[in-house]
Amino acid sequence: MIKGYNVSETIDKPFKKICSRVSLIFAKIAISLLFILFSISTQGATITSTTSGGNWNATATWVGGVVPISTDDVVMGTNATVIVTADATCGTLTFTASTQTTTLTINSGITLTVTGAVTINRSNGSGMNALAVGAGNLNAGSLSFASAGQTSRHKLSISTGTATISGDVTQSGTQTSPGIEFTGAGKLRLGGSFLSSTTCTLTPSTGT
Secondary structure (H helix, E strand, O other), X not given: OOOOOOHHHHHHHXXXXXXXXXXXXXXXXXXXXXXXXXXXXXXXXXEEEOOOEEEOOOHHHEOOOOOOOXXXXXEEOOOOXXXXXXXXXXXXXXXXXXXXXXXXXXXXXOEXXXXXXXXXXXXXXXXXXXXXXXXXXXXXXXXXXXOOOOOOOEEEXXXXXXXXXXXXXXXXXXXXXEXXXXXXXXXXEEOOOOOOOOOOEEEOOOOO
16 A cells, blocks of 8 residues: 555545446436326326216226326217216217217216316217206306207206306307207306307396
């Protein structure tokens, strides 16, 4: 050993710097991976109901056996009848344009929240695409009646429940096929623009 020269200290300093840099690199990689995983987890999937439908919270109701979560885009399968039996949330809700009758029913006292758009396409045949709020509650970002025509084949129905649309209620086209039907003292609360008498069939009832 040379006097005044510490070999161990000379080796340790560069080694510690290397370890520090490696640790920093691994920390950055870990943060990046966490960010990617978080981004993936917050992106919704498209969940489609089976043609037979069933209860919203039952795995057998959905293709692939996965019940929708709050970020998912839900598509109503052709000729399906889906019943919301417990409070549920999804990102968007779309009825396909088909020749069959497709229905989504919300049970009494139950709330379905759609954070984005509800799109009810018009049935192409003699069927009816219907979102039946009934005595339940619907909260939606917007409501669109798409593929409008002359015959009413897509509707929102309310008995004693409440439908709250925070954005606009619109339709594509100038025909009167969209229908909003009240069969009791229910409520429709709007936060944006609404259809006119020339673009919608409104059926009032008690308390409307």
